[in-house]
Amino acid sequence: MPVRKRLLDFLAVVTPGLEEVAKEELTALGVEVSEEHRGGLGFRAEMLDAMRVNLHARCVGRLWLRMGRFRAGAVPELYNRTAKLPWARRLAPESVVVLRAHAQRSRLIHTGRIMDAVRDAINTLVPIKVVAEADAPPEAQRILIRLVDNQCEISLDTSGALLHRRGYRQQTGRAPLRETTAAALLRWAQWDGTTPLVDPMCGSGTFVLEGALMAAKKAPGAERRFAFEFWRKYDAYNWRRLGTEAKASEDFGAVPLLMGSDRNAEAIKAARGNATRAGLTQHINFQNVDVQSVRIPISPAGLLVCNPPYGTRIGSRESLDPVYRQLGARIKALTGWRAMVLSADSTLRKTLVSVVKRRPLKEVEFDHGGLKVTTTLF
Numbered sequence: 481m482p483v484r485k486r487l488l489d490f491l492a493v494v495t496p497g498l499e500e501v502a503k504e505e506l507t508a509l510g511v512e513v514s515e516e517h518r519g520g521l522g523f524r525a526e527m528l529d530a531m532r533v534n535l536h537a538r539c540v541g542r543l544w545l546r547m548g549r550f551r552a553g554a555v556p557e558l559y560n561r562t563a564k565l566p567w568a569r570r571l572a573p574e575s576v577v578v579l580r581a582h583a584q585r586s587r588l589i590h591t592g593r594i595m596d597a598v599r600d601a602i603n604t605l606v607p608i609k610v611v612a613e614a615d616a617p618p619e620a621q622r623i624l625i626r627l628v629d630n631q632c633e634i635s636l637d638t639s640g641a642l643l644h645r646r647g648y649r650q651q652t653g654r655a656p657l658r659e660t661t662a663a664a665l666l667r668w669a670q671w672d673g674t675t676p677l678v679d680p681m682c683g684s685g686t687f688v689l690e691g692a693l694m695a696a697k698k699a700p701g702a703e704r705r706f707a708f709e710f711w712r713k714y715d716a717y718n719w720r721r722l723g724t725e726a727k728a729s730e731d732f733g734a735v736p737l738l739m740g741s742d743r744n745a746e747a748i749k750a751a752r753g754n755a756t757r758a759g760l761t762q763h764i765n766f767q768n769v770d771v772q773s774v775r776i777p778i779s780p781a782g783l784l785v786c787n788p789p790y791g792t793r794i795g796s797r798e799s800l801d802p803v804y805r806q807l808g809a810r811i812k813a814l815t816g817w818r819a820m821v822l823s824a825d826s827t828l829r830k831t832l833v834s835v836v837k838r839r840p841l842k843e844v845e846f847d848h849g850g851l852k853v854t855t856t857l858f
């Protein structure tokens with residue numbers, strides 16, 4: 481007799497603007513996305529699929545398990561419906577919990593009262609200890625309550641620390657990209673991990689480090705723990721199996737030429753420290769050098785990626801004009817290569833395109849630290 485699958489409702493948080501790439505990745509990981517919002521992708525799947533997504537997804541920032549959706553126009557309704565959800569199946573007694581609430585266009589709007597009702601309701605099923613995010617220990621469980629138009633959705637986090645925290649990057653420079661965003665952009669550029677990857681303004685090395693992990697087929701979550709591992713019950717047998725399979729498919733011998741350079745010595749020091757922690761020192765060549773002087777072996781052709789300073793402060797556009805021109809000249813000279821450049825200023829972007837003298841293949845815009853950033857692929 482076929483075993484009936486127990487499907488649960490999940491929401492993957494992704495970089496706003498990069499939903500399509502994240503969706504492709506989730507599909508490749510065996511889940512079928514049935515709902516798309518800006519910054520979020522919903523799907524129904526088994527808990528085993530959620531474990532696989534946590535371990536392998538490079539573009540997902542957090543995976544919520546939606547515990548329930550119901551109408552809640554008043555505190556007693558919220559309390560009673562919350563107390564009917566299967567918290568005791570997931571949360572271990574005495575779990576340390578961080579509660580978060582958002583309310584919009586609803587009769588219940590006071591988030592403090594919403595969180596109190598949810599805490600009290602859960603406490604009737606399983607004793608929990610609620611703490612503030614700042615006091616959350618690594619094993620903390622997170623619960624998100626969203627009330628919109630009196631409709632409540634309560635979700636339990638399966639991930640723990642945000643998934644861009646792969647465990648290796650402890651040092652960052654200024655304006656670092658999230659690993660999840662860097663990975664999504666490398667996927668968007670269809671870099672397949674077999675050709676050289678060069679970042680001449682690498683900062684703390686996010687692009688090349690992510691590229692190395694992708695090329696080596698190293699699971700991004702292999703070195704960290706997840707919230708579900710602290711649940712009352714979880715499928716530890718299959719979790720170990722997923723981990724063993726992930727280790728077995730690693731292939732560091734397959735990593736192509738990876739180069740990161742930056743004119744800032746501190747940034748290169750941080751990038752080297754991160755590479756050491758990720759066990760990637762011998763796979764990435766870091767240099768402390770200006771974009772103008774860095775030597776890039778022209779063959780075989782690969783992908784140049786670059787996240788230059790954006791010039792969003794007053795007066796900095798003028799000072800950055802020469803930097804974008806130098807970068808454009810380097811890209812122009814790399815015959816046969818593709819190049820992916822991030823920018824948040826349309827004038828600097830136009831300058832770059834005019835120097836590269838190639839029609840961009842495609843562009844995508846995403847949210848990054850309150851800015852709209854455009855990525856151009858040449």
Ligand SMILES: C[S@@+](CC[C@H](N)C(=O)[O-])C[C@H]1O[C@@H](n2cnc3c(N)ncnc32)[C@H](O)[C@@H]1O
Pocket residue numbers: 652653654655656657658680681682683684685686687741742743744747769770771772787788789790803
């Ligand atoms: C936005 S940050 C890059 C952040 C990086 N993607 C990360 O995730 O850490 C821009 C970097 O460009 C570097 N930079 C600016 N002008 C440069 C130049 N002319 N040559 C090389 N690097 C430069 C800065 O030192 C800085 O580290």
